[in-house]
Amino acid sequence: MALRTGDQYKEGQAKIKHNLYINGKKVENLEDNPNTKTVLDANARGYDLGMEPEYDEITNTISPLIGEKVSRWVHPSCSAKDLEMRAEMAVLNSQKLGTCNYRCPGCDVMHGTASITYEMDQKLGTEYHKRFIEWLKYIQKNDLAVSGSVMDVKGPRDLRPGKGDPDHYLRVVEKRPDGIVLRGARLHQSGAYGVDETIVAPGVAPRQGEEPYAIACAIKNSQEGITYIAQYNAMSAEREFMADNSKLGNPIYGQRETCMIVFDNVFVPWERVFLCGETEYAHSLLLRFAKQHRMSCGGSCKAGFMDLIIGATQVLIESLGLDKASMIRQQMTEMIRVREISYGLAIAAAYRGKEEPKGSGFYLPNDTFGNAAKLNTCDGFWEVMKWAGDIAGGFAVTMPSEKELENSVTKPLVEKYLKTYAPAEDRMRMTKFLQNWIAGLHGVGTWHGAGPRQNQMIMLYRDTDLEKKKQMAKELAGLKD
Template structure:
C-alpha cells in the first residue's frame, strides 16, 4: 500500500472511534473545531512526505517498497540522525509545536522489537514484527498509552486500594485477555489509528496481571478516549499565530473491560520484562523528545534577538548575557542530541538505540533550562506580552491610529511588526499553550526525577562510576 496523503489520512480517522469532549460524544473528530485542528496539525507528518524538498529524507525506499522514514528500524547512528532531522523538520513545519504523529508509536515499536527479541518464547517477537509491518505498510499513526492513573504514587500496583489504578488483565481466555484500567495523558490518540499499551514501571514477581503490553485499533469496542479540553481557547490568527493553526490532543484513555486478541499481545505476565520494556521505550522516546525540542529552543533564541532589536535594547549588556545563555542552552541540546545518536548502543536484534546516558542528560538539560529560557525571552519582550491589543482593535478605524502611533519600537520598526513578534512570543510563552509547554517540559517523556534516575543508572552501568572513582582514588594515592 502506498503512503497516505494528508486527505486520505484525515478520511481514515472517520472509523467510529469513541471520543468524548467536554462531556459530549463526538462522531467525527475531523470536523470538530478543536480536534479537527489537531488532526490537521498531525497531517503535517503526511504532507512533509509529499514535499519534494523533504521527500528524500521522509520516505525510505527498500526492496521496491516505499515507506515513511519513521518506520525505518534504526541500525546505525546515521539512521538515528536522519530520524532526528526528520522530526526537527516536521516540528518546525508545525511552527515550533510539539511532536506530531508517527514518532511516539514507532518509538514503542522499536522498544517492543528489541525487548521481545531476547525473550525465550519467540511468539511475542513474531507478533510485534507482524504488527510493525501492518503499521508501516498502512502508513499508520500510533499512539502510546504508558502512564497509568497510579493512585498512591508510593505504593506498588498490587498494593493499591483499587487494583485498577494500573491497567491490568481481569480475564484470561484461550483467544486473548480482557483488560481494565485508565491510562492518562495519551498524546495524539484522537487522531491515531492504533494505540500501543505498555507497562509504566518495573513489576514485582506477583504482578503478572499488570505486566501486559499490547496494541489495538483505536476504534476497538470498550476503548474510550476522554479528550482534554485544555488550551481549546480562541482562534484569532493575529493574537494566536501558533495555536490558531496547531494543536496537540491528549486523552484519558479508558479500557473498560476490553478484549485483546492473542495476536496483539506482546507481553503477558512476564514480570521481569515489564520494567525493561518501560525503560527501553523511554530510551527511544527521549531521543524523539529532544529532537522535537530543537526548533522550540531555537525559536526562543530567535524571539529574544528580534524583540530586543525591535525594542532598541540589542546592545545592552544584560541582553547579551541572556543571548549567550539562550544560545548555549540550544546548542548544548543540539550537541547532546547528536551525541546520543553517535554513541548509540546495539540491541540483540541488530537494531540500535540512542545512548541512554547522553539522551537522558539531553532531556534533563532541556527540562531544567526551559522555564529560565522563557523567563529571559519574556524579560526582554516586556509586559505588552499580556497587555497588548486584540485582533479586533487592529480592525477598528477608531483605535488603530493609536496602536500604530504608540506601539512602535526603535526607529524604523512599525507597531505592526513589533506586535506580530510580541503576539508570537505571547502565544509561545504566555498563553494557555505557553503553560502547556512548561508542563510538557517538566513531565512529558518522563519527569525530571525519572531522567535523573536514568542518568545515575546509565552512568554506573556504562562503567562511568568505576572510571571516575578509579581516577580520583589513583590521584589521591589510594
C-alpha cells in the same frame, strides 16, 4: 502504498467513529472541533513533510521488512544513522509545527518493543516478536499513524499497582483462547484520538505478583470499549471563542493536545499482544522505550521548539531596537547555549547508539547522553522561556487582543501607541506567538513529557561508573588503594 499524503491521512480519520469527549461534549468529527482539528492538521502536515524531496532522507527510509520506502515514524531504527535521522526528524517536525510530534511516542514505543520482543522470543521461545513484526508490516504498508501509550492514571503515587483501585494501572482482566481483555485508563496521551492505532506498553516496572500489569499490545483507534477524554484549558477556550485562528499563538497547529484513554473491557486478539505477564521483560521494555524517548522527545524535539522561541525573540529584539545591546546578546547566547546542548546530546546519543540486543538488527541510543539531553531540556527550557519573557517585556502577557485592529475606535490608538520599529500589527502577532510558548503549556509539558526530572537523575547516577572515576583520581593523586 507505503507513504500517505496529509489528505490521505485525513480521509482515513474521517472514516473512524471517534468516541471522544471535550469540555463535556461529544466530538463526532475531529474536523468540527477547533481544538481536535489541530491534531489532524499537525499530523497531516507531518505526512506532507514526508513528501517533500528536501526532507526525504530525514523523514523516510527503505524498510528492511517490506522492501519499500516508509516513514521513519513507523521504522524502528536499524543503525546509528537511522537514530540520527530519527532525532533530526523530531527537530524538523517541531520547527515546522510548533506543537507535539504526535507520532513520536508511538515510534519510540515501537523501538522498545522491537528490541524486547526479539529478546523474549530468543530466551523464552515466545512468538511475540513474530507477531510484532507482522503488525509492524501492516502499519508500514498502510503508513498508519500510531500513538504511544505508557502513562497510567496511577492514583495515589505511594501505592503499587493493584494496591489501590486495581484499574488505576492498565491491566489484563481476562485471558481468552482468542485474546485478552484490558481495563484501566491512561493519562496525558498525546494526540491519541487523531491516529489510526495506539501501541501500549507498561507504565511501571511490574514486580512478581503484578503480572496483569505487564502488558504490551496494539489497539485500533476507537475500538469497542475505548473512550477518549480530551484535555481542556484556557487556551482551548480561547481557540473555541476566536472564530479567526490567525489571532492565536500557534494559529494552525495549536497547543499540545493530549487526552485520557479509558479502556472498559477492551478486547485485544493474541496476534496484537506483544508481552503479557512477563514482569522482568516489561521493566526492560519501559527502560528501552525511555532510552529512545529521551533522545527524541526530551532532546531533539525541544531543540526545534527552542529554535522557534529564539527566532521569535530575535524578531522582537530587532523591532524594539535592542539588537545592539550587549546584555540582550548575552541572553540570546544563553538561549542558544541551552538549545545546542540539548540538540548536541541527542545527536551524540544517536551516534553512540548500539544494536540491542545483539543480533536483533534494532538500535537504541546511548542512555547517558539521552538522559543528559532530557535533563538539560528540563531545566534549560524554563531558562529559555525566562530570557524570552525578559526580552519581550511585560507586553508578553499584557498585550491587548489583535482584534483591536479590527475596531475603528481602538485601531488607530493601538497602531499609534503599540508600534515600535515594527508596525503594531507585526509586533502584536509575534508577541502572541511567543506568548504561546512562555505563558502557555510548554513549560510543564516539556518538564514531564518523557518523564519528570527525577527519573533521568536516577538513571544518570545509576549508569555512571563512579568506581572508575575514583580510580582515575586516586592514580593521578598518588593514593594507594
